[in-house]
Amino acid sequence: MKKRIALIAHDQKKDDMVDLASEFADLLRQCILVATGTTGKRLHDEVGLTVERKLSGPYGGDMQIGAELVEGKIDLVIFLRDPMTPQAHEPDINALVRACDVHNIPCATNVTSARMMLTQLVPHHHHSHN
Numbered sequence: 001m002k003k004r005i006a007l008i009a010h011d012q013k014k015d016d017m018v019d020l021a022s023e024f025a026d027l028l029r030q031c032i033l034v035a036t037g038t039t040g041k042r043l044h045d046e047v048g049l050t051v052e053r054k055l056s057g058p059y060g061g062d063m064q065i066g067a068e069l070v071e072g073k074i075d076l077v078i079f080l081r082d083p084m085t086p087q088a089h090e091p092d093i094n095a096l097v098r099a100c101d102v103h104n105i106p107c108a109t110n111v112t113s114a115r116m117m118l119t120q121l122v123p124h125h126h127h128s129h130n
C-alpha cells in the first residue's frame, strides 16, 4: 500500500517545506500526498508533486486533514509550524497535532524530525509482472 502523507507548513516555514520536499521528491512521488491549500500549491508549482489540496489552514484545511487522519487515512504528518507567530486558527492546529497523538500517527513538526521520519519510511514496493 502506498503511504499517505500530509504536508502542512506555516508561511515562515514554506521555503523549508519546499526544500525538504525537493530533497525527498523521489520518495514522495511514491506516496499519496495531501496538503493544506497554499502549501499544496507551492509543492505542485515548485517541486512538481501531485498533491490533493485541501482548504488553506485558516479556512479549515487543518481540520479537513484531521478528519481524514481520524478515519485512518493518513500515515504520516509533516507539519512545519511557525513557533514564533500567533495564528488565528491555533485551535485547529492544536486539534490536528492532538489527533495525531490520539491515533498514534507520527507527526514531525520540524525539519530534522521530518527528515528522520521520511528516511525511515518503507517505500512502496513495485512488483514486477514478468
Ligand SMILES: O=C(CO)COP(=O)(O)O
Binding pocket: 008, 009, 010, 011, 035, 036, 037, 038, 039, 040, 055, 056, 057, 058, 061, 062, 093
Ligand atoms: O495554516 C496552515 C496550517 O495551520 C497552512 O495553510 P496553507 O498551506 O494554506 O498556508
